[in-house]
Amino acid sequence: MKKRILVAPLNWGIGHATRCIPIINALIEQNFEPIIATDGAALALLKKEFKQLIFIELPAYNITYSKSKSSFKWRLFRQLPKIKKAILKEHLAIKKIVHEYAIEGIISDNRMGVYCSKIPSVFITHQLNVLSGMTTKLSTSLHDYYLKKFDECWVPDFENSPNLSGKLGHDFNTKLLPIKYIGALSRLKKEVVKSEFDIMVLLSGPEPQRGLLEKKLFVELNDFKGNILFVKGKIEGEQRIEKKQQFTIYNFMTSADLQQALNSSDFVISRSGYTTVMDLAKLGKKAFFIPTPGQFEQEYLAENLQTQGIIPSCNQKEFSLKKLEKLDNFTGFDALDCNTDFESLFKLFQA
Template sequence: MKKQILVAPLNWGIGHATRCIPIINGLINEGFEPIIASDGQALQLLKKEFKTLVFIELPSYNIKYSKTKKRFKWIMFWQLPKIKKAIKDERQAVKKIIQDYTIKGIISDNRLGVYSKKIPSVFITHQLNVLSGSTTRVSTFFHDRYLNKFNECWIPDFENEPNLSGKLGHDFKNKKLKIKYIGPLSRLKKIDTKPKYDILVLLSGPEPQRTILEKKLMKELVNNKKSILFVKGKIESEHTITHDNLLTIYNFMQTKELQNAINNSEIIISRSGYTTIMDLAKLGKRAFFIPTPGQSEQEYLAKYLDDKKMVPSCNQDEFSLKQLNRITDYSGLNSFTNVINFKDLFRLF
């Protein structure tokens, strides 16, 4: 009888779900049976990747996002009671799942209510410090209160320099939690090939900012004479591909398609989400980042990599095609090899 392990990524864009793919494959290869629990696009994406597994829908955090940077933090603040209730509902759902499926372990990627005192519970995050501007100390304090309910915290980054997350994942004074650096997680593989596309646009993240950036980039790129592959990052029931001269548009891509697309592209324009950074670093690509307005984590990561002269970036309002000329002055993301010892990692279960 295979031990059943609950894997539950947060539905905040699709990054948490995609970085769980190597974890899920690792569980399968080590003889465990993953049970997947999430909601929204994260759940839809994993259903497309793993057609034979059991999937369970969790209560949605149902967060609304701001159209402007100035209002982002305060809109999030006013939704805290709703988020707290969602976490409580999540806790109740997990108790039932554990009983119904005889769950022997839990791996939660940023879902704060997915844990149990009765079985080993792991939290995956690259944010030991939850940046929120002037309220960073408060947001980190409350985040820690949830983290301390887990047996272990897995950080998908290197412990020492060079690393990809900077102070987000490395400044953890006074943390009581058992922390393990497991190295960056990526579902993709590097392939040496001659680039087919000059530019690859990879969109992701919450609305309405995903659509706002899509419209801005489309306006900038539509009459460009370069070969461009545009991936909207909209997980829909039907897979669509359209062509407009040198512009090819996908609504979304699954793992193999995305792997080929990135390997076959000269430069990538994307958000500075951490999962995207891990993927592009794995493949050793040159990129340009446009952080989601008001999202302090992405703004920090973009600045962190810009300051290190690895990847240039700018605010969403400031972007134009001329900004891409800066890429030649940057080193790009260095390709890494990270072989995770899943047998040792899963010893907890």
């Protein structure tokens, strides 16, 4: 019998789900049987990628998000009691799942309640320090409370400089639990192909901010003279493709489509979510970042890469077509070697 490993990404946009794809593939290659547990768009996306696997729907956190940057953090903090209840509900569900499905290991990508003291449990995060402005110490300590319930923490980044996460994923109290830097995770591969699009817009993240940026970009890019591939990042039952003037519009893309599209686009406009950063770094792309308003992690990543002269960025309200002129003054990413030693990592589950 193959050992069954539960893989459970957080449903916050689709970044946590997509960066679990190489982990799921590696588990299959090394003769484990991955079982996927998540909810919402993350569940829908992984079902499209892995039709042969077992899927379990976990309780949703049902977090609501603000339209304004100023109230984003405080709206999240007001929902902490609800989030705590959801984590407890999630943990109770995991106890039952471990028993019913004979699970022998857990890999949780930012789902705090997905652990079990009876089997090896791994937590994946690039945020050892959870930035939230004046309340960073509080948000990090809340994160640590749950983190120490796991056996190991895998950080999808490089331990030393240069790295992608900066202070988010470094300078951490390693007494809490063992930390392993596993390199950048990406489901994509760099290919040398013919250029088809001048710009690729790649949207993701929670509503209402995803939709607000979609509307703004259609307006601001309307006068662009060139081909634009626009991926809305809306995971729906069927893939839809639409042509409007210079725009080729997809509601979503699977991994194979996305790999082809990114490799054949001159540069990318996107959020500065960490999974997107890893994907673009692996492919060696030029990009322009528009961080989600009020999301300190994305704002920090965008600022950090801009300061290094790699990727330009601006806030959502300020974006205009003219801002893209900044691209000439930035290097873009150098293509990264993202080979993770999964065989060594999975030894935790062989005991």
